[in-house]
Amino acid sequence: MSESKMTQPELIPSPKTTFQRLLKPLGTPLLSIAIAFIIGGLVIWLTSGSFQTMLQAYEGLLKGAFLKQRGLSETLVATIPYIFLSLAVAVGFKTGLFNIGVEGQFYIGAICAAYVGQVLPNVPAIIHLPLTLLAAVLGGALWAGIPGYLKARTGAHEVITTIMMNYIAFRLVEFLVSGPVKDQYSTAVQTPPSAKSAWLWSLASIPQRLQDPLNALGAALFIAFLAYLLARWIIGRTSLKTRWQQGHQKMFICSGFALIIGLLIFLALPPISRIYWPFTDQYDRLHIGLLLAVCASVLVWWLLWKTTLGFELRTVGANANAARYAGINITRSIVVAMAISGALAGVAGGVEVLGVSDCHCLPMFFSSGYGFDSIAISLLAKNDPLGILAAAFLFGAMRNGADLMELNSGVSKYIISLIQALALLFVAAPAIIRTLVSFRIRKQIKEEHPISTRPGG
Amino acid sequence: MRTITQTKEEKRFSLRGKWWVTFLFAIFALLTAYWLLNLIIAGQCNGNCVINTLSQTLRLATPIAFAALTGLLCERAGIVNIGIEGQMLMGAMVGYAINLFSFQVFKQWIDPAMAGSLSRLMAVVAGILSTVILGLLLAVVSIKYKTDQVIGGTVINILSLGVTGYFYRQFLSQNLPAGPGTFPIIPIPGLSQIPVLGPILFTQKPLTYVMLILVVFIHYMLYFTPWGLRMRAVGEHPRAADTLGINVFKTRYISVVLGSIVAGLGGVWFTLEAVDVFNPAMTNGLGFIGLAAMIFGKWNPFGALIGALIFGLGSSVTSTVSIFRPDIPSQIPQMLPYVLTIIVLTGVVGRAIPPAAENTPYEKQ
């Protein structure tokens, strides 16, 4: 079995050298995106007949994405599911699996969250919210785990099985939303709205939420946990590492740090936020799911490059035979990878239902199309969690801005898909750009020396 | 990136690729369907109804068979084509658009009936052209630039979704002139009078006949001609073919083009035979189901046909049940073809071994 073509040497992406790292490998993706936009512009010009229209279109895109009233907020809102879904796809790719079923897992996660969100009306948020997200996670994990298991045991190609699971998911959710889980009290075909305790807090409403001591406690615990991890990471990276080498000492310091932060949040943040809070009403749709998404990104990075499990998954993806030799259980790895992937995709669905939708429920025509885009994002970012954040942001901006673009210039939103597909094409085959931008001399040399591994002896 | 291929782990339950197993399974599926049908409809489905269902089976199997044949032609030469879905979608849209607009042009000069036939023919050609362009894109990306073919195919799908969606919104969603409609049913004189078989086999629209002929033709090509022999060699052991003077790259390009032509036929089926309208993403996964049928048929044309028929059966049973039992929510039986696909892929019906060199770019040393 030959080695992969797209995997680059597996160095740990380290946030410390982020800037240096970003520059070099950024070249190709950036160029691809730029050229894709140019070609997209050409298409608009040709099909609409006027250069003016093209300018209006791109102007609308830019304004809609960032500059207008709620531009940035909405862009971030659109980015959140992209982050989760692309991470899901990336985890699959790293293990050598093509999880095209993220769309279906997204739906299943959504329905699970919608159900749990409304079936327990009187549970405090500190329990309800995590529970609902857990439901989404489990739903997505199960939906992806099935094709994963089938692949591992029978070799059924996961591309096709996951796509089939997508269609089954669509029908299933349609059936559930219009039948067993339908809202009796509404004329619209949708699930009953979730209880407020299950909603993901919008950034604008945080001060209000924090007034409830239980909520403040929940927030404090969560932030304290993050603080603990942060402290641990900082200690590990700096020279303090040697000073506090002892495991016990390290834990002590970190816990102390976490405790302080936690108390601060619990005691100080609620009153302070009442007085001053930077997120105004503009941000009443942007929710803490963003924080969760970034955390998920870090989590995936840590998982893949810092843990034994991640090592196993990457090895299976790079060379399954060597993985077996190394004692790695391939079946388990495939199922676990798919489950994690599905879990991430499911969370995306849950987050969409609990954070964004107007009714905080799942409507019948809950279309997303986030799925295929995420595959493109993951490929554009070469499955690197940091790159995924950037690419997801770009796609979120495009998706959001497309509405204003269409309003402004009449150009259909679908041009975005075209541009994205082109960008993906160029990233997948970077040599195409080289040909297009005609570095002729280099090309000539390349042709005379065929790419060979080892000339025979 | 490479997707995992099989490593030899535990023994898997399989009825090791025996042809009679496939055949028996097909018979079994047919009988089950009939029994199920009758049960669910509690005797409301009489002889005519069954014949209609079977006729519809062949009809619905047509796009799946086209997709399977496309996949077959590409994979036998070593190119995995995941983009069939996107190709068919593009073919459907282009076919629809050309049909509509060329009709407007033609009917100014000739009578509507002739104009209709002519515009439909033009539409088929145009649809095929569009799928061939996409196919060439896949071929270039996979052969010349040696990208992973599954990624290449996914790019085709995304590209197709984007382009068809865009053009649909811009031009095809409103204020459309009246078109000439789809191909009419062409009953074969004489043969269509045969009881039972007549209505099923010989009273179909033209693309279905084309499909059946294609199955036979491709089978002949693959196993009885030099071209087929070379193609199979290229798909199994390209270096061996290379050392005998066969141009591996050219063979693969040609195979992808031929496959794309078949995909074009499959694509135009949607808008020139099935319904006279285009909806975004109207192919509904049939491209992928076609791939499953191809695997089911072990990369043989006749096997692929049987696979397509089984899936077609699933779909037609679904719609018949929906008619007679409106009390069952439509989504449940709609899931049937997809579940069936998964069952088939898990190899319950024999493990299939694909052409050895598929998804491996050929490096001329």
Added chain:
Amino acid sequence: MTFALQATGITKRFPGVLANDHVSFDLVKGEIHSLLGENGAGKSTLMNILYGLYQPDQGEIGINGATTQIKSPHDAISQGIGMVHQHFMLVAPLTVTENIMLGQETIKESTRLLGQIAVLDRRTVARRILALSQEYSLMVDPNAIIQDLTVGAQQRVEIVKALYRNAEILILDEPTAVLTPQEADELFVIMRTLVKQGKSIIFITHKLREVFAVADRISVMRGGQMIGTVKPSEASQETLAEMMVGRKVILQIDKDDAHPGQSVLRVENLTVEDDRRHMVVNGVTLDVRAGEILGIAGVQGNGQTELTEALTGLRRTNSGHTFILDHETTLANPRKVQETGAAHIPEDRHKHGLVLSFPIRDNLVLNTYYRKPFARGIELVYATIEQQAEELIETFDIRTPSILTPASSLSGGNQQKVIIARELSRPVKLLIASQPTRGLDVGSIEFIHHRIVEARDKGAAVLLISAELDEIMSLSDRIAVMYKGRILDTLDAKSATREELGMLMAGVSREKAHV
């Protein structure tokens, strides 16, 4: 004296490598000319140029006195050059007839107009194959499917394939790699027959012994250059080896006597199936003790690969038992086998031994990453991993710019060193080394042989599987010969002779020999 083929001043460059450096080579009509050189010397490149697979940067080729160009295999074939590659160029699921006619298919005349989609005429081809088969005493069955044939039969098919195309010049690339000494002798008989019928043969090998059996002239290549051409009568194994390597080569390794201790590996009546459900290991029983090297000799394809895989957990055992230090490991997975103290140098380093896209640092912990001190719980401790990587690179002299270099950038010898470093970096009770020096240069081979003996001297039990009889004879303390899935006999290495081993490798057990 007419020259069937003359190549002058052939130069071929690849990125970073000068594969052929002004090489000149000629072939007299009706001779068997042997081309010697170790792996990486440039022999295959030269042959690929002669067969049209590569184009030379400089140089000229002449066939039967006339200068000519060979731009593709098609050209080569039409000019009478046929090549039998080391790895057979046969399409497994197709029949012999189909393989032979591939590329110049015979079609039924009546359908000629259809061109490429005319009807194949298998029968005519089959008849011609049988005729050729008779003429050159090369038994082949036209209707057999390649994947059902034995290796020897496949090789015959390859030769018939060349003859079918009227090859006058035959290039045989390492043909004896997959044959027993007796089968190799049969091949030499075939070669002499072909030559008597007027063919000329270029015979590539790296086995010194063989050239004396059959060559009329011997040319030696080294580092991309043609070192010299001699007659067998003018040379000896030692002089040839020196030409091949450029320095004096000690062909035998110096080792102390073995002091075997307790039994470490005990195999009882093992049976194992291959991927096609054939029973390729048919009841193997053996015993390896601490401090000794048991070598398993035998031609590739007699079950050694499957046996090794079964012992190391990569393949299921059908029946029988395996014990490592009295722990039953019959159905154990690779990790459990390793944890009993076994180390495995796999046969195919690219398939099993390394992850080519991973850095060396990761490859060095490929099967130990989960243990302390490389991991604490679920978290990897890169400090320790990197420290070990640095140490091992030192100790084992692995040539690499850094520990983060991907394994794919290393040479074959260094890649193998990575694997050995990894396996020998932990206390080893049992070392299973499968084809450990395949495809490597002499320097690496010497290094690896030393390490294996070193492991044995430190008290490990070593099971060595190799298709190179010389390697087995020089390293082993005891030699077991495997034939068709069984151990025919086990001999003491000091007293075993090549002839004895050769007979066993061909399936002739001692009892049978004494009629």
